Amino acid sequence: MSDKMITLSQNDIPKAWYNVVADMPTIPDPPLNPGTGQPIGPEDLAPLFPMGLILQEVSQDRWTDIPEEILKLYAMWRPSPLFRATRLEEKLGTPAKIYYKYEGGSPAGSHKPNTAVAQAYYNKEEGVRRLATETGAGQWGSALSMACSFFGLECTVYMVKVSYHQKPYRRSMMQAWGGQVIPSPSDQTNAGRGILEKDPDSPGSLGIAISEAVEDAATHDDTKYSLGSVLNHVLMHQTVIGLEVKKQLEIAGDKPSLLIGACGGGSNFAGLVFPFMPEKMAGEDIRFLAVEPTSCPTLTKGKYAYDFGDTAQMTPIIPMYTLGHDFVPPGIHAGGLRYHGEAALVSILHRDGIVDAVAYTQNPVFEAALMFARTEGILAAPESAHAVKAAVDEAVRCKEEGKEEVIVFNLSGHGLLDLTAYDAYLAGELEDYTYPDEKIAESLKNLPQF
């Protein structure tokens, strides 16, 4: 029988991260200081990040060696398996081959630990004692809590208050790994106190939580800030995903025609796709497809412009696809896809026509996820389910066109802590919401001006 699971051995864990900047046709314009409007330098980032990560953020080198200690930690869940979705192919009757890279086998259940352990390592190296971060649904906060526990760092997670109460299991995970979880807005920061004064019952938001974590790091000498997506160095850490996929497809004897990833901040998408940029640039016929929700259609409906990374306008101004920093996405189940912006690297690749994008409403996404669960077993995270849906649609297209394409998607996490989403779908309670064009136009009026 053909191989269902393509495994690699520990020696096959990539020894270096890949930096797509080395192979892109256009390099993004630099981030700007929100106060001066001038390009930021390393010194602007130093209060928030250790120099090891800042250098990676601005690096144009194609490869960065992965330190031995990080490789040792990667070996706890890497190399991750590449699966052939044979039973899904049969179900669809498609001539396409469908592969999925499964990142849900990490202890935290997603791809997030790939960058969490790297970030914890570089902070530890430079004597940092504590990391502060924000988390919405909790995927990132739990990955960073785990990584900090490995290095003996303290970890403070500002968790959006409504999620803190609605997702007690995610909070438990962080606490089990020793993380301190603070419902945000909190009375620990000026930003939080300001919000609470106006609205003591504020449910919080990712924007507020970011402000609290950034303030915490900026006001404590022994503390730095950590971000789970969007930034160049975060995307680079995730390239171990695609680098492994290359080896695994070689073993399977296949070349990819289409690479698919769900896209929120961009890290799981970039992790799979970026390592194939040299082939794409050399003219090979590979499509890159980013998948997002219609309720937060950054790439499909947003504007490529300089914008703030957060609602409180504290972060650098970044050139990216954005729905406007005032954009408030509705409470869909794919919490990881609710960001108003998009990584600068993914954004410019979309602008340049190298990355395609598609958006779906919730019900078709969960319909596909359920078909996937009943054929392939795995219950996908709501975010990853967007990639499942796109893969199914593309496989159906291949059937209609009689094409034997090789489709690869990133199953970036399992959904075992998001099962209420499946409940809501089965109960017919999910809304198929599309964010209206007028409201996006309204929100885009507030972009920073120069």
Place this chain on the structure above:
Amino acid sequence: MSDKMITLSQNDIPKAWYNVVADMPTIPDPPLNPGTGQPIGPEDLAPLFPMGLILQEVSQDRWTDIPEEILKLYAMWRPSPLFRATRLEEKLGTPAKIYYKYEGGSPAGSHKPNTAVAQAYYNKEEGVRRLATETGAGQWGSALSMACSFFGLECTVYMVKVSYHQKPYRRSMMQAWGGQVIPSPSDQTNAGRGILEKDPDSPGSLGIAISEAVEDAATHDDTKYSLGSVLNHVLMHQTVIGLEVKKQLEIAGDKPSLLIGACGGGSNFAGLVFPFMPEKMAGEDIRFLAVEPTSCPTLTKGKYAYDFGDTAQMTPIIPMYTLGHDFVPPGIHAGGLRYHGEAALVSILHRDGIVDAVAYTQNPVFEAALMFARTEGILAAPESAHAVKAAVDEAVRCKEEGKEEVIVFNLSGHGLLDLTAYDAYLAGELEDYTYPDEKIAESLKNLPQF
């Protein structure tokens, strides 16, 4: 660096299950018909099980070929990784090597799918349309729901009512895979209605749920019953675990001195340990250690005797270690270890001095599990955490004795759906309960008499 994760390829999935009966010094006496007290034959089991599984239940053959279709499904999560617990070893400062076989990577999060897909296969082969089963915490019910979805079988799960309400995520998993979940006691069976008449607010119990599932199967021609542990064929299906471990230890260049598994019904313990029986019988120095909770101390405090498998006295009478079929274990967090009896095969091996046993209270178990999570990353299921605790204790003993033993334990599942247990531990709310000897003596007075 030495290997952290020892992977195998798809070709290494065992092609045959191992039957320990072929190598045991004593074979257990036969199960008895609860009505007649006579040894049961295949015809007694036919209303509940397909003949393919009944033949496995009574088989004395050393090897049973695994059908190709089951191998294909195994490839969805097998071979599972064997990890070297390097960071735990460092933390303990032990000269021992600690390995753990990780079964939590299956889509259902535990080892249970190894037998679930096999049972679904043999039922499907014989034209069965629906399977009925019981579940407590939900591990088994979710594994069987998934397996049934692969074969287009219907699945009815009687779930202990208190768990149905307390563990909504497990219920969601079963429903996502198409399982019908019925809180037990229910009005669907005579057994359930009888209980509800006496106590409309009954929280249910595993004993009641078994009675409902057995009655459902026995009274419907197109329906069979399915059990997730205890029976010979179930333990045999799980031997893929230990057979893979043998290959993986060979790759690592190590021979095991000690094999450890948590023991409820016995299936994850047997799955790891049984394949090493030939070496043990040949005189190699290997210890087999079963771990149980002091609140349900079947092997350490129970009696080897014929007893019923359920409280309602509907199942065959089995020779086993038992605390008495009236035994009501307290509500500890390791729900999978709350069975009053023990697999006949594990029982007689313990009686014959081939399997050792140890019991722990809850707090030391979760203390060890937390140390494990913060060094090795994985949050263990409460059941598996018992094996973690024993491995830690044995590694500490090795340190004291200066011995370089090779300790291997079965990490049979992750605890991502059991995080309230970790919460309770961190909050200091776990009780260190030891079931009193007098109460056990009392419960043992009601063993069936001949």
